[in-house]
Amino acid sequence: MGEVDPAFIQDAEHRPKLSPIEAEGIPLIDLSPLTNSPDAIEGLVSEIGEACKNWGFFQVINHGVPLEQRKKIEDASRRFFAQRSEEKRKVRRDAVKVIGYYDTEHTKNVRDWKEVFDFSVEDPTLIPASTDPDDNEVSKWYNQWPEYPSDLREICEEYAKETQKLAYKLLELIALSLGLPADRFYGFFKDHQTSFIRLNHYPPCPVPHLALGVGRHKDTIALTILAQDDVGGLEVKRKSDGEWIRVKPTPNAYIINVGDIIQVWTNDRYESVEHRVIVNPEKERFSIPCFFSPAHYTMVKPLEELTSEKNPARYRAYNWGKFLVTRKGSNFRKLNVENIQIYHFKIPDSELADRFEETLSINK
């Protein structure tokens, strides 16, 4: 075994247990009522609602994404990552070209044991030109496509269309589960959404007890639609007791998780849950998350329909594009500081209590 760069080594408290808990996994939901029996939709809506509330994660089958499209992108991803580093680095992302190949991602300042290739669903993606809140200038992020595999672009673009359809179906079910009109969330994504898809490759790792494929984190976006292969390694922090639970691969299923934006929209009713990826000493692993994200100008804040005097908004509004640009900037500076997070916009409980007191005395 060669020397492993200490940048990969997790602090003792965050190292994985190598005998994972797989029992009582996350809910598995059959989406076929959407196409076959619209009468059964109510049951489906309540299953989705329960899964979002209790787990923040679930798997879906009969989801409508054609198997052919999925197989094609999985195969193209393998072909891309099998190339020499030198080739992959031709489409490397940097501070100017922020979308593309990357092999030195850090989560919570520890290096992840993985390499990635990102592409935006909308090309170009419109995004604020700077993090300055008073600067209204908008700039563009462009995808970078490698020479090989020559069909990668076409395959990725086709796949993106299919996952979009699934994302909208899921957003409808989530809206209905909250008692909102099915299309309540559409407006945030309609023009200039900032969604992107990531091809992940986790090579075999000689120190799987010390390093992680992706360190513990929550997804900052609205909704994640993840395809994982049959190797397994994704772990979700169970809400009921804080244990890390391994998500057992289900062939052709998608793993769905609520992101931070849905947590804010629902005023914490559906929470974004922490997860991480364990690596394997012998097997490489591939996964493909689609990070469904709203337009850059979206002001993210709790939905009025889901707040009340008794349940006041727990977050101040924040501009999604500025948030995203702030995050991207911190990818390239190896600062020993924490990334921007939604809890930075959280209204402290003491302040909420004061407001509640105020309304009580006004209503007296």
Ligand SMILES: O=C(O)CCC(=O)C(=O)O
């Ligand atoms: O590879 C996986 O299973 C999950 C990856 C992940 O959580 C992420 O990229 O945000």
Ligand SMILES: [Fe+2]
């Ligand atoms: Fe994630």
